[in-house]
Amino acid sequence: MPRNPGIADEIIVNMYKSGMSYSEMIPIIGLSDRGIRNVLYKHGVKMNREKSSGQPRKHSVNENFFKVWSHEMAWVLGLFWTDGHVHKQTNTISFSQKDEKILRLIAKLMEADYVLAPFGKTKITPTLNIYSKSMKMDLNALGIMPNKSLTVPFPDVPKEFLPSFIRGVIDGDGWVQRTGYVMNITTGSSQFASGLLNVFQTWDLRSEITTTNTKTGKVIYRVWVKGKFDLPKLADIIYKDANDYFIPYKRNFMTLHKKM
Structure with a gap:
């Protein structure tokens, strides 16, 4: 199976680490589950046996975090508005910060597992990945879309x-x-x-x-x-x-x- 255009190894690794199963990844990536495993093996990613059954490896997160306003939620939202990213092809949201202390604090407030994206030749800033379809939808409702940098509105904040x-x-x-x-x-x-x-x-x-x-x-x-x-x-x-x-x-x- 040929790989779909624009799907780099880094994207495949991020999908896997975000908790996606092979059955979710295959139509997006275009590779078979064996082809995906070969990419992960090449990058030294420790693989989970339960992935072969199609069940996603879950990472914990408070799915309601962006549903209820609080000072902590508003602060994290401000960080995300500037340094966050909604992935177009997956249910992954990510925060990038030079200071990992901030990423750890974000993960703590969101009750999320601390899962960093792998570093590469062009990715040198620590990036926290969170996998949540519900959270992605909540951010969309607030005004955050993929490729937001030039069009993001000012949100309706209480x-x-x-x-x-x-x-x-x-x-x-x-x-x-x-x-x-x-x-x-x-x-x-x-x-x-x-x-x-x-x-x-x-x-x-x-x-x-x-x-x-x-x-x-x-x-x-x-x-x-x-x-x-x-x-x-x-x-x-x-x-x-x-x-x-x-x-x-x-x-x-x-x-x-x-x-x-």
């Missing part, structure tokens, strides 16, 4: 949980100046950038959007909050219900000029 969502967004794609005067969030979506700007203006923060063009012609939007008084004000808002769910150095830079 006002109570909006600060925690923004904290997740800043932890995902935010940059905070070491001297504590400016912060920006980078996105390829004009809709999302406009939504962020509206939130910051509603919070009475000095904010603006700037744009740059990549070499391939894509527009990159940066949403800024500026000022030695505005960053501590932003910090007061987004860290109010943070508990231990944030990246410490970003909060430290943001609060450098906070009056004691």
Whole structure:
């Protein structure tokens, strides 16, 4: 059986590690179960005997995590909005973060097994994989689709949980100046950038959007909050219900000029 176009070895390994059975993988990949096993063997993947029966190897996860709003859910959603990925061909969602501590915290909050995608020549950032059809559908309902980077909207977040969502967004794609005067969030979506700007203006923060063009012609939007008084004000808002769910150095830079 010929392999379907666009199915690299890495995708096959990710499918297997996400918990998919051979019967689920075969129509997507185009290989027989023997061909799939050969790919896994080539990459040194430890195989599960129960896979041969067609039963998926399950990974635990709280399937209701994105169904009920909480400060923890909103923070994780903010991270996913910026650093997450919904796989088009499988029921897998993934989070990428340079700091594995954040991935472990996400897995803990979601009650998920800690399953990392394999590293490769182009994949060097730790990536947490979670297999859940229900969770993928919940994220779709919130506005997350495969290949979301240029079209993702700003979600309808309840006002109570909006600060925690923004904290997740800043932890995902935010940059905070070491001297504590400016912060920006980078996105390829004009809709999302406009939504962020509206939130910051509603919070009475000095904010603006700037744009740059990549070499391939894509527009990159940066949403800024500026000022030695505005960053501590932003910090007061987004860290109010943070508990231990944030990246410490970003909060430290943001609060450098906070009056004691």
